[in-house]
Amino acid sequence: MKVYNTMTAKKEVFTPIRDNFVGVYACGVTVYDYCHIGHARSAVVFDVIIRYLRYKGFDVKYVRNFTDIDDKIIKRANEEGLSWNEVSEKYINEYYKDMDALGIERANVEPKATEHIQEMINIVQSLLDKGFAYTLQEGESKSVYFEVSKFPEYGKLSKKQLSDLLAGVRVDVNDLKKSPADFVLWKASKEGEPWWESPWGKGRPGWHIECTAMSMRHIGETLDIHGGGADLIFPHHENEIAQSESYSGKEFAKYWIHNGFITIDKEKMSKSLGNFFTIREILQRYDAEVVRFFLLSSHYRSPLEFSQEQLMEAQASLDRFYTSMDRIEDYIKFGQKQKPKGHVKEEEIELSIKDFAKEFERAMDDDFNTAIAIASFFELLRIINRYIDAVPPLDRAEPILSRVKGEISKYSAILNIFNKTPQQWQVALLKTKKITLSEAEINQKILERKKAREDKDYKRADEIRKELEAIGIVLEDKKDSTLWKVKL
RNA sequence: GGCGGCGUACCCAAGUGGCAAGGGAGAGGUCUGCAAAACCUUUAUCCAGCGGUUCGAAUCCGCUCGCCGCCUCCA
Numbered sequence: 270m271k272v273y274n275t276m277t278a279k280k281e282v283f284t285p286i287r288d289n290f291v292g293v294y295a296c297g298v299t300v301y302d303y304c305h306i307g308h309a310r311s312a313v314v315f316d317v318i319i320r321y322l323r324y325k326g327f328d329v330k331y332v333r334n335f336t337d338i339d340d341k342i343i344k345r346a347n348e349e350g351l352s353w354n355e356v357s358e359k360y361i362n363e364y365y366k367d368m369d370a371l372g373i374e375r376a377n378v379e380p381k382a383t384e385h386i387q388e389m390i391n392i393v394q395s396l397l398d399k400g401f402a403y404t405l406q407e408g409e410s411k412s413v414y415f416e417v418s419k420f421p422e423y424g425k426l427s428k429k430q431l432s433d434l435l436a437g438v439r440v441d442v443n444d445l446k447k448s449p450a451d452f453v454l455w456k457a458s459k460e461g462e463p464w465w466e467s468p469w470g471k472g473r474p475g476w477h478i479e480c481t482a483m484s485m486r487h488i489g490e491t492l493d494i495h496g497g498g499a500d501l502i503f504p505h506h507e508n509e510i511a512q513s514e515s516y517s518g519k520e521f522a523k524y525w526i527h528n529g530f531i532t533i534d535k536e537k538m539s540k541s542l543g544n545f546f547t548i549r550e551i552l553q554r555y556d557a558e559v560v561r562f563f564l565l566s567s568h569y570r571s572p573l574e575f576s577q578e579q580l581m582e583a584q585a586s587l588d589r590f591y592t593s594m595d596r597i598e599d600y601i602k603f604g605q606k607q608k609p610k611g612h613v614k615e616e617e618i619e620l621s622i623k624d625f626a627k628e629f630e631r632a633m634d635d636d637f638n639t640a641i642a643i644a645s646f647f648e649l650l651r652i653i654n655r656y657i658d659a660v661p662p663l664d665r666a667e668p669i670l671s672r673v674k675g676e677i678s679k680y681s682a683i684l685n686i687f688n689k690t691p692q693q694w695q696v697a698l699l700k701t702k703k704i705t706l707s708e709a710e711i712n713q714k715i716l717e718r719k720k721a722r723e724d725k726d727y728k729r730a731d732e733i734r735k736e737l738e739a740i741g742i743v744l745e746d747k748k749d750s751t752l753w754k755v756k757l
Numbered sequence: 758g759g760c761g762g763c764g765u766a767c768c769c770a771a772g773u774g775g776c777a778a779g780g781g782a783g784a785g786g787u788c789u790g791c792a793a794a795a796c797c798u799u800u801a802u803c804c805a806g807c808g809g810u811u812c813g814a815a816u817c818c819g820c821u822c823g824c825c826g827c828c829u830c831c832a
Contacts, residue, residue: 278761298832311832341830427827433759434828476830498832505831528832529762535825538832566780567770572763572825578781582769586780592794628778632771640771644779651779651796658788658796727790734792745793752794 270325270634272494273570275502275525276426280636285493286523291327292488293319294522296480296497296505297379299336300360301345304367305545306560306575307531307538311498313561314528314569314637316373318496320683321633332487333376334480335361338383338473343462353463354383367548370557372685378487382479386465389474389482392516393454401515402454405445410457410470417450420511426525427503452508454478477508481516495522499529499570500537528569538575546575556697559584562686565639585757586647587686587694593650594677595691595752596657597670603749604663611659618656618669622676625649629680639684646677646687698755704741711742715751718744 271280285291295315298308315333322329336342337357346353382389393413396402401419404411417423423431434450453475458464464471484492490513497506506525513521530537533544551560563583567573625645632641653673656666681687689697696708714733721729734744738756745752 296832299830305832307832309832314832339830428760429828430759500827500831503827504829530826530832532825537826540831570762571770574769579769582781585782589780589794596795638771641778644771647779654795655797722790725790731791738792743793746789746791747794754793 271636272524272526273636275527276522278428281524283524285327286491289326289328291322291329291493293322293329293331293494293496294480294484294488294492295331295333295376295495296501297333297335298364299339299341300357300364301339301341302360302540303363303547303549305538305540305547306551306564307498307545309367309371309548309560310531310564310569310573311528312368312373313371313564315496315526317565317639317684318494318526318637319374319376320685321637324683330378330488331376332378332380332484334483335364335379335381336476336479337361337381338463339476357381367552370552371548371561372557374685380483380487382474382483385479385482385486386474388486389455389478390467392478392482392485392512394468395516396454396512399515401512403447404469407457408459410467410472412453412457412472413455413469414446414451415454415508415512415515416447417452417511418448420515422514423450423511424507426510427507429503429507452477452504454512477505478512480505480509481513481521485513485517490517490519490521492522494524494526496526496528499527502527529572531575532572533575535574537572551580554701555580555584556694556701558686558689558694558697559587559701561684562587562643565684565686566643567640568636568638570636581757584698588698588754588757590646590650590687591689591691591694592754593654594674597653597674598691599747599750599752600657600663601667601670605660605666606748607660609660609662613656613659613661615661615665615669618652618673621649621652622673626676626680633683642680642684643686646681649673649677695753695755698757702741702755704755706740706742711737711753715744715753719751 270283272283273280293315295311298304315331319329319331335357338353342353342356345351346356349356351359393402396415397404397413402413402415404413417431424434431450435448455467455469455472455478456475457470457472462473464473484495495506495509502525510521532538536542536544538545548560559580560583563580564573566583566586625648628645628648629642632638632645635641653670677687699706699708714737718730718733721727721733737744737753741756743754743756745754
């Protein structure tokens with residue numbers, strides 16, 4: 270299995286540090302607002318990576334944190350007249366609502382920064398003791414800064430030269446830091462801000478230190494995989510490396526995995542540009558599976574352009590998938606009603622199933638290429654459709670089609686898409702398309718039309734078809750039944 | 758300004774040295790009471806442009822053009 274490592278800028282063979290154990294730490298979210306589709310991408314990407322690592326037999330410990338104290342949370346609390354922890358608690362709950370809807374599995378540990386204050390203080394103290402950090406008096410208390418020049422490898426992840434960084438930096442006149450590139454480990458708290466007691470007086474943690482404290486406590490001093498959005502490479506992960514490696518004297522993480530951005534009109538989606546969509550507003554109009562499919566339909570490192578058209582396409586692809594699945598189920602249920610039209614050998618289907626599994630793994634082994642993994646499902650379905658078209662005898666077709674279903678559900682569990690029944694998919698569409706007609710009512714209409722057709726009252730039958738189509742339901746007549754589908 | 762990435766058909770999107778995956782859309786056909794689905798055929802002699810390396814390049818190298826990201830909080 271190969272994984273692209275931001276540190277080396279190459280795909281590398283993946284080998285865990287400790288036998289079969291894989292410790293993964295992914296930077297989660299700062300909980301001060303609703304999550305947007307960019308957060309969803311990161312969450313879905315790492316969800317699939319974790320699922321695949323487990324499928325490969327690794328013993329994965331997945332840690333994903335919540336940053337529950339920082340400037341934005343404090344600001345939000347002041348705006349809403351709440352305490353900082355009421356804000357963080359609220360948005361953690363909202364986070365779970367969105368992520369659960371998207372089928373994101375919970376991490377093994379989901380630690381909060383504020384539950385690790387003591388660990389952070391210990392690390393900061395140690396960095397001071399070792400001479401990597403210094404204090405500055407700020408008001409009543411002191412802040413602690415990491416002195417970047419003490420870490421010669423600074424910039425190795427983001428491929429930046431310290432001198433270049435300093436050249437471009439905006440100098441704050443009030444800044445007493447030894448160097449503008451130095452970053453805060455522990456912040457002296459200002460009047461009215463939340464604080465914790467520390468050797469430096471009342472203060473709160475800097476942003477980066479929490480990840481060092483939490484990853485070391487829950488995994489160890491060296492992580493197998495550290496991940497997050499590409500925007501975290503600098504400065505967040507760079508700073509984490511500096512403080513962690515200075516503290517432990519060990520490599521902080523073996524593999525660095527970063528997902529690309531969601532763009533809108535080619536520009537990065539961001540709060541400041543105001544061009545973002547929250548997960549929940551998208552889920553109003555599209556089923557969560559559509560969103561997941563969309564997010565996995567391109568490689569995780571590529572930029573991904575978000576638009577209505579993209580979501581519609583994802584929806585159409587899923588519909589095609591479920592239509593084929595329905596056909597398979599239908600064949601198993603009703604079997605052969607016509608004379609065989611060809612002679613597709615079952616051995617060939619066996620082979621195709623094996624090819625599908627191989628192709629899926631080959632794709633995922635190559636830096637989690639979900640785009641190809643998804644394509645492999647469609648390739649298999651095309652072959653199965655062709656097989657069913659040949660009208661094979663049921664005694665031969667039933668076992669092989671059941672196997673196809675089994676294989677599909679085995680691999681779809683890794684992506685956590687393609688896992689509904691065709692029926693559930695259509696019901697999900699009724700909901701997102703805001704069609705108020707119930708399944709029972711639709712079936713009633715179908716029954717009525719069936720009678721009309723039996724009486725050769727095609728005029729009435731067509732009326733019913735048109736009536737349903739007007740509210741967004743299309744009918745497909747099959748040999749033994751009529752299938753209803755939501756018009757896309 | 759420094760560093761990095763991207764540019765593949767009408768649209769989305771794989772492919773990183775050996776005849777250009779997959780999905781959507783379009784066209785023609787088979788099937789069908791009608792319709793749909795499905796299947797078959799078809800849609801890039803070519804991968805931003807120009808040059809080079811090679812028996813051979815979308816894939817490697819150089820230059821040019823265009824777009825984007827990071828350098829400040831950010832998934």
